[in-house]
Amino acid sequence: NAGVTQTPKFRILKIGQSMTLQCTQDMNHNYMYWYRQDPGMGLKLIYYSVGAGITDKGEVPNGYNVSRSTTEDFPLRLELAAPSQTSVYFCASSYSEGLGSPLHFGNGTRLTVT
Amino acid sequence: AQTVTQSQPEMSVQEAETVTLSCTYDTSESDYYLFWYKQPPSRQMILVIRQEAYKQQNATENRFSVNFQKAAKSFSLKISDSQLGDAAMYFCAKNYGGSQGNLIFGKGTKLSVKP
Numbered sequence: 003n004a005g006v007t008q009t010p011k012f013r014i015l016k017i018g019q020s021m022t023l024q025c026t027q028d029m030n031h032n033y034m035y036w037y038r039q040d041p042g043m044g045l046k047l048i049y050y051s052v053g054a055g056i057t058d059k060g061e062v063p064n065g066y067n068v069s070r071s072t073t074e075d076f077p078l079r080l081e082l083a084a085p086s087q088t089s090v091y092f093c094a095s096s097y098s099e100g101l102g103s104p105l106h107f108g109n110g111t112r113l114t115v116t
Numbered sequence: 117a118q119t120v121t122q123s124q125p126e127m128s129v130q131e132a133e134t135v136t137l138s139c140t141y142d143t144s145e146s147d148y149y150l151f152w153y154k155q156p157p158s159r160q161m162i163l164v165i166r167q168e169a170y171k172q173q174n175a176t177e178n179r180f181s182v183n184f185q186k187a188a189k190s191f192s193l194k195i196s197d198s199q200l201g202d203a204a205m206y207f208c209a210k211n212y213g214g215s216q217g218n219l220i221f222g223k224g225t226k227l228s229v230k231p
Binding site: 033035037042043044045046047050052060061090092094096099104105107109110 | 159160161163207209215218219221222223224
């Protein structure tokens with residue numbers, strides 16, 4: 003089983019460039035999440051989705067956009083990259099929002115903005 | 117604002133010994149979930165143990181157990197019979213807004229295991 007797949011694994015961007023971080027899951031999960039992890043810190047929620055066509059902001063949404071056109075995919079878009087967006091980005095999914103449905107994390111994308 | 121605090125940036129334990137990692141949190145919610153996640157150097161986030169706030173019984177998963185003190189807003193993790201593979205960053209997290217995926221994380225505790 004592939005689980006949650008994130009691409010790319012690493013990326014270096016110049017200030018002002020844009021890019022899309024891809025996330026796909028093959029578990030038919032309704033709930034998907036994007037987190038960022040800054041050096042020496044815990045994860046912070048950027049955006050989440052409770053199903054296709056429905057997205058909502060998390061704790062740190064500024065500078066990012068998301069879409070959820072299918073159950074499987076939840077891409078994260080950076081429009082004008084800034085050094086403050088240098089981080090490791092994690093995508094996660096779960097079948098439901100209940101405790102009996104744990105989060106499945108991808109392996110992360112390390113993004114550097116210079 | 118809700119916060120999760122891990123006051124121990126680093127901890128060390130001898131192999132086969134027991135270690136306790138501390139976590140406190142602040143919330144006005146009465147029902148919520150608490151989690152401990154492990155992050156080895158591979159970077160993958162691995163769920164270690166979880167606790168529902170309305171359950172008074174402390175959660176246990178094999179060598180991992182928690183001491184949940186709701187009134188004190190404390191949620192510590194005890195690792196018994198520590199193994200070399202337990203070396204990792206450990207993050208305490210709490211959900212908010214009713215969804216177990218909307219999480220607030222602490223800054224983590226780096227656990228080293230000495231052979």
